[in-house]
Amino acid sequence: MDLFDKCQSFHRARELMEAGMYPYFRAIGDHDCTSATVGGRRVVMVGSNNYLGLTHDARVVEAAKEATSRFGTSCTGSRFLNGTLELHEELEERLARFMNMEASCVFSTGFMVNLGVLSALVGKSDVILCDRENHASIIDGCRLAFGQTRKFRHDDMDDLERLLRDCPDSAGKLIVVDGVFSMNGTITDLPSVVRLARKYGARVMVDDAHGIGMIGPSGRGTLDHFGMLGDPDSGVDLVMGTFSKSLASIGGFIAGSANVVNFIKHHARALIFSASPTPANTAAAMAALQIIEEEPWRVETLNRIVTHVRCTLNDMGYDTMGSETAIVPVLIGSDEDTFAFWKMLDDRGIFANPVVAPGTPAGKGLIRTSYMASHTDDEIARVLAVFSELRAVREAPALALAGGA
Ligand SMILES: Cc1ncc(COP(=O)(O)O)c(C=O)c1O
Structure with missing residues (x-):
């Protein structure tokens, strides 16, 4: 057996790319902390661990x-x-x-x-x-x-x-x-x-x-x-x-x-x-x-932002999985549904991260969003508006897979 056989038969990444649903190794053009340019489009960043926004x-x-x-x-x-x-x-x-x-x-x-x-x-x-x-x-x-x-x-x-x-x-x-x-x-x-x-x-x-x-x-x-x-x-x-x-x-x-x-x-x-x-x-x-x-107020600001986001997502009917912090996941389910939901967010200019097995238990794929003390009210409103719009589609993710988004 050739050591590299497993590489020849590894198709999952290519399949996702062909379906336009490959969410990894995305190259960021420029970045101003809470927003970035990805593939020539401006996106709101809710996929980083820069919780206090101090990188800039x-x-x-x-x-x-x-x-x-x-x-x-x-x-x-x-x-x-x-x-x-x-x-x-x-x-x-x-x-x-x-x-x-x-x-x-x-x-x-x-x-x-x-x-x-x-x-x-x-x-x-x-x-x-x-x-x-x-x-x-x-x-x-x-x-x-x-x-x-x-x-x-x-x-x-x-x-x-x-x-x-x-x-x-x-x-x-x-x-x-x-x-x-x-x-x-x-x-x-x-x-x-x-x-x-x-x-x-x-x-x-x-x-x-x-x-x-x-x-x-x-x-x-x-x-x-x-x-x-x-x-x-x-x-x-x-x-x-x-x-x-x-x-x-x-x-x-x-x-x-x-x-x-x-x-x-x-x-x-x-x-x-x-x-x-x-x-x-x-x-x-x-x-x-x-x-x-x-400047301990930065942690307070972060907490104010995430409390608002978490409560709003919960009110919309999303399952935020008991999160108590600036990491706010949204439970989706199967890998396919998770990638489809990620794609709909991406199409609407929201940079978040899909997580599937082995990062989560099988069938418990999620969208991991995370927030920064430096997010503006407008950016947060935009993220929540997109989640609100997608709430309806969430009920029928197959629509999205078929290009319904
Ligand atoms: C809980 C936890 N521990 C350790 C690490 C590794 O940290 P680093 O990025 O500095 O290698 C991470 C990074 O993702 C993490 O989330």
Whole structure:
């Protein structure tokens, strides 16, 4: 058998392209944060993770330019050897303070944080307890780790307890959860996770890629949301974050106690054997962090916008799947219906993302919309008007597949 046989018989993407319903790898011409030009047409962007709209903030852009002028375009090496700038260390100190943890370590992407941390910490005799709907980078981190992974049903504390009870006493245990689930926009039941962790002697890691800069009174994420941030005894041992969402850059970090972060720094292969974040990315994330600290009204504005969107979509009869955050999914169903609905949005100048299996359970395809503090009232009104118009078509998606849109 030829290794490439699977590539010759992979037709799904081409079929969707031929049907004019291929929603991936869309090239964006220009971009002003809340709107963009795609295929020569102007679209309203409700498909990004730029929750605070800081990618185009003049202070963030200027910080990236200045860092490039000062340090060059790349560090050309890993944090471990020649790739650590004072800038990286300053950002680590500020992130640790922001998350009220002793220390943090900056990686080149959030994906690499999860790969590096899980494989560094979880040895042969250890067990990871992983929510089934955790992000792909956690799932892959679990695959890389030498210990066993046991998955519990999404946000199901009884199932988590059952798995904890079955763990051997001798095993080191790590419960890993997303703070905000990236597809349905719900918030994990962190207080219950911590309660079970205490009962069974497990450690807790929260991936707060989406939560940081999005939820909590001061935008510090899931711990902030539950009032656990200022508590030195919160029971959360590690918080992972990314710069690729509210922090308007690319890169990621892990925050925790000084000795655990130090261990990770010396054992995480995704950190040690890969080049460090560029000066521009590091400086941009630091500038965005400062804005989040100084301008908490941005998180309030975001919450006002998403509350309005969610309530309006619910009133129209859409199922927003219990979302509590700036990620507002709309449940559609089959893959075909989901792609057809996406196409109708796209035709009407709305950039949103279709998500089908394996990103969702089979038959539970959804349109993932997400909002920014910088969206204008007019843009939000336009998005809602299109959803309102499509409500009727939603009842008969086959119409759309047949070109009825
Ligand atoms: C929950 C979660 N964790 C981790 C990541 C990876 O982050 P990054 O984009 O920095 O690699 C993402 C990105 O989509 C995410 O949604």
